[in-house]
Amino acid sequence: MGRVSAAQAAELLKGADDVLILMHKSPDGDTVGSGSALLRALLSLGKRARAECSDPIPRAFPNLLPEGTEEFSPKFVVSVDIADTTLFGEKIAPWADRVDLCIDHHPSNRDYAKNLLLEDDSAATCEIIFKVILELGVSITKEIADCLYTGIATDTGCFKYSNTTARSHRMAAQLIECGCEFQKINERVFDTISRQKMALEQDALKTLEFHCDDRCAMLTLTREMLTRNGAAEEDMEGISSLPRQIEGVWVGITLKENKERTGYKISMRTTEQVDASLACSKLGGGGHKRAAGCMIPGDAKNAREKILAALSDQL
Amino acid sequence: MGRVSAAQAAELLKGADDVLILMHKSPDGDTVGSGSALLRALLSLGKRARAECSDPIPRAFPNLLPEGTEEFSPKFVVSVDIADTTLFGEKIAPWADRVDLCIDHHPSNRDYAKNLLLEDDSAATCEIIFKVILELGVSITKEIADCLYTGIATDTGCFKYSNTTARSHRMAAQLIECGCEFQKINERVFDTISRQKMALEQDALKTLEFHCDDRCAMLTLTREMLTRNGAAEEDMEGISSLPRQIEGVWVGITLKENKERTGYKISMRTTEQVDASLACSKLGGGGHKRAAGCMIPGDAKNAREKILAALSDQL
Numbered sequence: 001m002g003r004v005s006a007a008q009a010a011e012l013l014k015g016a017d018d019v020l021i022l023m024h025k026s027p028d029g030d031t032v033g034s035g036s037a038l039l040r041a042l043l044s045l046g047k048r049a050r051a052e053c054s055d056p057i058p059r060a061f062p063n064l065l066p067e068g069t070e071e072f073s074p075k076f077v078v079s080v081d082i083a084d085t086t087l088f089g090e091k092i093a094p095w096a097d098r099v100d101l102c103i104d105h106h107p108s109n110r111d112y113a114k115n116l117l118l119e120d121d122s123a124a125t126c127e128i129i130f131k132v133i134l135e136l137g138v139s140i141t142k143e144i145a146d147c148l149y150t151g152i153a154t155d156t157g158c159f160k161y162s163n164t165t166a167r168s169h170r171m172a173a174q175l176i177e178c179g180c181e182f183q184k185i186n187e188r189v190f191d192t193i194s195r196q197k198m199a200l201e202q203d204a205l206k207t208l209e210f211h212c213d214d215r216c217a218m219l220t221l222t223r224e225m226l227t228r229n230g231a232a233e234e235d236m237e238g239i240s241s242l243p244r245q246i247e248g249v250w251v252g253i254t255l256k257e258n259k260e261r262t263g264y265k266i267s268m269r270t271t272e273q274v275d276a277s278l279a280c281s282k283l284g285g286g287g288h289k290r291a292a293g294c295m296i297p298g299d300a301k302n303a304r305e306k307i308l309a310a311l312s313d314q315l
Numbered sequence: 316m317g318r319v320s321a322a323q324a325a326e327l328l329k330g331a332d333d334v335l336i337l338m339h340k341s342p343d344g345d346t347v348g349s350g351s352a353l354l355r356a357l358l359s360l361g362k363r364a365r366a367e368c369s370d371p372i373p374r375a376f377p378n379l380l381p382e383g384t385e386e387f388s389p390k391f392v393v394s395v396d397i398a399d400t401t402l403f404g405e406k407i408a409p410w411a412d413r414v415d416l417c418i419d420h421h422p423s424n425r426d427y428a429k430n431l432l433l434e435d436d437s438a439a440t441c442e443i444i445f446k447v448i449l450e451l452g453v454s455i456t457k458e459i460a461d462c463l464y465t466g467i468a469t470d471t472g473c474f475k476y477s478n479t480t481a482r483s484h485r486m487a488a489q490l491i492e493c494g495c496e497f498q499k500i501n502e503r504v505f506d507t508i509s510r511q512k513m514a515l516e517q518d519a520l521k522t523l524e525f526h527c528d529d530r531c532a533m534l535t536l537t538r539e540m541l542t543r544n545g546a547a548e549e550d551m552e553g554i555s556s557l558p559r560q561i562e563g564v565w566v567g568i569t570l571k572e573n574k575e576r577t578g579y580k581i582s583m584r585t586t587e588q589v590d591a592s593l594a595c596s597k598l599g600g601g602g603h604k605r606a607a608g609c610m611i612p613g614d615a616k617n618a619r620e621k622i623l624a625a626l627s628d629q630l
Contacts, residue, residue, distance in 0.1 A: 198561060
């Protein structure tokens with residue numbers, strides 16, 4: 001409702017105590033890094049504080065989240081990296097209409113908090129938290145640096161994606177100087193794959209097919225493959241980017257069977273030659289120009305035909 | 316022979332004309348980026364100059380190397396990112412004892428040039444070239460920025476590896492501000508795979524085996540796999556890092572059959588628990604603590620046994 005600056009957000013936090021920090025469900029490196037860094041900063045100021053998330057923190061981000069203060073009844077609630085209260089998840093849902101401060105970088109933020117610190121030109125919420133922590137007068141310890149680096153590195157694909165800015169790099173430089181163990185963090189986040197996920201990938205790649213003079217590559221992931229490889233839902237992530245990475249491919253498509261086995265979730269990634277959002281919107285979906293999606297009921301064969309038809313004017 | 320600073324190297328270049336720039340064989344992003352950036356800078360100063368490499372420039376680095384000046388007889392020879400004249404390759408070998416200036420970041424540099432600008436705390440030679448170009452008084456165009464970013468990004472694994480420093484990030488920030496198309500560069504270098512390489516990876520992963528309570532993972536690449544998948548020698552690169560990426564694996568080993576089919580080239584990658592160099596030195600090889608190699612004559616079964624024996628005290 002009210003927009004605040006990083007300095008104003010820091011003032012609010014300075015005046016607050018018994019602070020509850022909320023992270024979004026299916027937590028990623030940016031929400032965990034933001035929540036953990038802010039919690040560490042508030043604890044170092046002698047405040048009572050803790051952080052909560054509806055889902056467990058993924059193994060890829062160990063040692064970021066410190067022990068919070070034990071039982072207390074929150075007087076000030078901050079959400080970090082949460083664009084919408086629908087992303088709170090079951091456990092923290094009761095706080096949805098009692099958020100005092102939201103710190104976020106998503107342009108889609110629904111403005112649900114009393115005070116909103118939104119900087120949508122930031123690659124990660126951790127970039128904004130960095131500023132807030134400096135405004136709080138807290139020095140960046142090695143532990144805080146690890147948290148902030150994690151958020152910036154994960155949201156930028158290790159400085160690879162187009163959302164990376166000169167500021168992202170300058171912050172990374174400062175965090176390295178504060179002693180953050182960037183190599184360990186990157187190894188865990190980007191260079192670690194479970195045996196189940198590797199097996200699932202192998203299985204999925206067997207379904208790889210090419211269309212439209214090899215400009216279009218398609219992969220299919222079924223529920224049966226998940227079961228067969230002992231893989232989890234989250235192991236399907238990341239695989240969506242594989243088909244588009246093949247040299248010469250303009251449109252990479254991944255078909256993922258839904259839980260109910262009644263249809264396929266389509267994820268489309270394109271090079272600049274093709275508008276993914278345009279193609280997916282024809283099938284009731286949407287997204288960005290180079291990454292979009294839609295849902296197609298029925299079997300995989302039907303889904304593949306529908307997608308190729310939706311792409312026919314562009315390929 | 317004589318060590319020079321970046322400023323002194325720039326002075327030498329200012330006084331030179333008809334400059335030949337040499338890049339190493341099997342060129343990577345750093346030698347191509349360094350050579351191309353320096354060539355662009357010298358041409359912008361109105362000098363005659365060209366760059367040469369014994370091998371073709373890989374497709375992953377298009378548009379970096381500009382057209383050099385046509386025929387001229389070089390009066391000043393600069394090598395970039397070349398630690399040893401054995402890395403010149405056939406075409407540029409004749410210049411091996413006539414190098415006026417070598418600009419490099421490898422600690423192993425053999426000091427073969429009349430003047431050596433060596434900064435071995437730089438993640439990439441492009442970081443040093445960046446300084447030299449500024450000393451030359453040349454402004455960093457978008458094209459030069461693309462070259463320098465390519466070298467820094469490739470040699471640091473997109474800012475992931477331990478050689479990355481705060482300076483690498485600050486330079487990347489400056490290059491982004493100079494307009495470099497980092498996303499395009501990264502997409503080409505890190506997120507593009509040929510169909511042949513993907514097929515080869517698939518094939519290799521079928522040979523994946525685990526030893527020592529799953530702490531050790533091994534992959535085998537044979538000549539027959541290369542032929543079967545229409546893959547090239549260079550497609551074997553990168554695959555070496557796969558086995559170590561599997562969660563819980565301390566030692567990842569890739570066995571690559573040599574061209575003569577008389578033995579296997581072993582590449583070993585480890586986590587901090589295991590010393591790869593120690594294990595490989597027992598087999599007549601060597602390297603670093605976390606990445607080492609050796610050559611084992613005979614068949615793959617023999618090689619696997621020898622490696623496991625060499626690792627037995629550490630696993």
